[in-house]
Amino acid sequence: MAQMSSNSLAVFNSNDIYPIGADSTIPFQQDRNIFYLSGVDQEESILLLFPDCPNPKHREILFLTETNDHIAVWEGEKLTKEKAFETSGVKTVYWLQDFEKIFKEVMSQCDTVYINTNEHYRANVTTQTREDRFNKWLKEKFPAHSVKKSNPILQRLRSVKDQIEIDIMQQACDITEKAFRRVLNFVKPGVWEFEIEAEMMHEFLRNRSKGFAYTPIIAAGNNANVLHYIENNQQCKDGDLILFDTAAEYANYSSDLSRTIPVNGRFSDRQKAVYNAVNHVKKEATKMLVPGTIWADYHVEVGKIMTSELLGLGLLDKADVQNENPDWPAYKKYFMHGTSHHIGLDTHDYGILTEPMTANMVFTVEPGIYIPDEGFGIRLEDDVVIQEQGEPLNLMANIPIEADEIEELMNS
Template sequence: MKYHPIDSKLFIKNRKNFMAQMKPKSIAVFNSNDIYPISADSTMSFEQHRDIFYLSGVDQEESVLLLFPDCPNEELREVLFVRETNEHIAVWEGEKLTKKAATKTSGVKTIYWLQDLEKVLFEMITYADTFYINTNEHYRASVETETREGRFTKWLLAKYPAHNVAKSNPILQRLRSVKEQIELDLMQHACNITEKGFRRILDFVKPNVWEYEIEAELMHEFLRNRSKGFAYTPIIASGNNANVLHYIENNQQCKDGDLILFDIAAEYANYKSDLSRTIPVNGKFTDRQKAVYNAVNHVKKEATKLLVPGTLWKEYHVEVGKIMTSELLKLGLLDKADVQNEDPKWPAYKKYFMHGTSHHIGLDTHDYGLLHEPMQANMVFTVEPGIYIPDEGFGIRLEDDVVIKEKGEPFNLMQNIPIEAEEIEELMNS
């Protein structure tokens, strides 16, 4: 890993919080992700399953965490299994966790090699009535590939069919959505790396630059600051490309007079940031571009103020829609008749702003969080309104990541990243 070690007290507290919500005489099981094959002997870069990372800090493949808070054998209340390492593995693949290093990383005192899993699990199961299995129930999840977690669950339930089954995900949805201070610090670090990347491209962008050249500049800056790279597939959309919400080709030349919409951000220690900015290729907004830009920025500022404890996500988006409607009327993109005759299920403003304004962010870009429950302090949300006008050849989106506070306005983790139109122009022309 490129990132600095994380204090294990984060993972110790996360496990304590999780186990406090488990049923009596139950075992929870968490698996690492697979290393996914591409073809021949090629594989994708390893990405750890966020749940085992959240509970242990272990960031390598072939790892299993078992939690059994009621186990009569105290040594088996928290057990971590890792792949046995040796000199051969160290030479060919690099250093893996030793038992001592696994304890230092996770705070788990009982460490076994993975080959001992079935034997140790059998001993634990004799004391238990219920298994907590870890299914992916995120509202955006669409899983077609069988995961290591899925294979293990299938094996576990076939081998021990007499045990009851419970789900870890509802507990994790609540726990992971409310961040600890260490997590907020890691996310702030990711945002700081993103800031460095954005400031770099403000100095780099000129007419006729290619979108992929900008992507390369960002990747350079992220990597040199201990990030693995982009937190998600980057969007660098010049001109009308900005009106494709998930434009990721990044293969067009940026023309004088056009805008570039960026949806780019760095990760750090598996924690994500999520930034959107829109800048003029030549360093100067036209009057029309600036008017639309300032309208989006106004909506973002007003939407941010609504992110307070007790707010319901669905109602929040209705209120943001009202603010956006007002701005679209001022810009002449909507008229009163459009609003009076709108379909309540698809309001008039959706013609120009068709996506949501906010989502949870954390270990995942679209992080865990139960959207039907009220917002709480220390949840982190994006705020990302946009206006997209294909007929005028540009689209604008602005996005920051903000922490809900117990009192007062949210804290903007991206408050130091330039956003005002005049500041953008000044920096690009300095």
């Protein structure tokens, strides 16, 4: 609210419940912004912020579906006005049926409306959301008002984490650790990728996670060279590696882990050499995540370290590097994705990438080397919190990563 222009209000809507067919729906996922600002995790909720409202009662308002005995029996009780205040700290709570009347009143008292739009650099939205419908209605109903975007304010706010957010993300990482250690004891030649997924899901649910923070990747052998392989339906064979990109959510916050392990519990010499190269790049990249670093410059520097490792592995030669296209450097043949992204409520979280990194931003670090000709790919990934001084805090420091430790745990 402190960053809004004078005499303006901002509106945030819950996500839709999306139908599958017949009477089936996709499990509800709350819009991250209304959750971030209010803690309300319920469908058909609206948050209104109007810091300069002449009526102090209307400077923060929540609109909720009115609960009743029928809803309580069939769906479970919704938030009462008292519970909504406990959850959000918002004192003024109205039922949704009164929204249009009250909204008309406050709109007559303001000049500018902030609308909630998704401007994440990876967003590719092809469906109309509840927020989209609301924004369309608002512009048609109140054409004389000035419209602004709340997104730039939220990108900056959400990218810098509060301590309570970091603590919740640490819990998500700790649950992920339990699942990974469980899998190290489970994997052997002949198991199927989906069986490994089931082991992980079991561990997530028994630790009060709702499940995977994103669609899990469990990629054995050459499947690892498909960056977004999500079928998880192949058998794991002796001599193969398995690339995991699997992690738990906790209380709507994400963790994001990648590990690569040998199906039979032992890396071959070649596999271990490539593994150690990826691990070295990861360690060196992590050191660069400090306040003031620019995301694009950081990726250029990581590319130089990766190039050196690929030369050492014989995957590139000096001619490849000398003749490379600056827009698609030689190392991109084997490492074609980015090294780091913001993480938080979303796995690919909000954050303005052209602005310098600051303390309490949380980033992944995830280099990889993918070699289809040799039948394997390796990615290693942890989640780290940028500190005011020194190296970042690794939220996944307790999750095994060294090749020797992986082998020891799988053979113990």
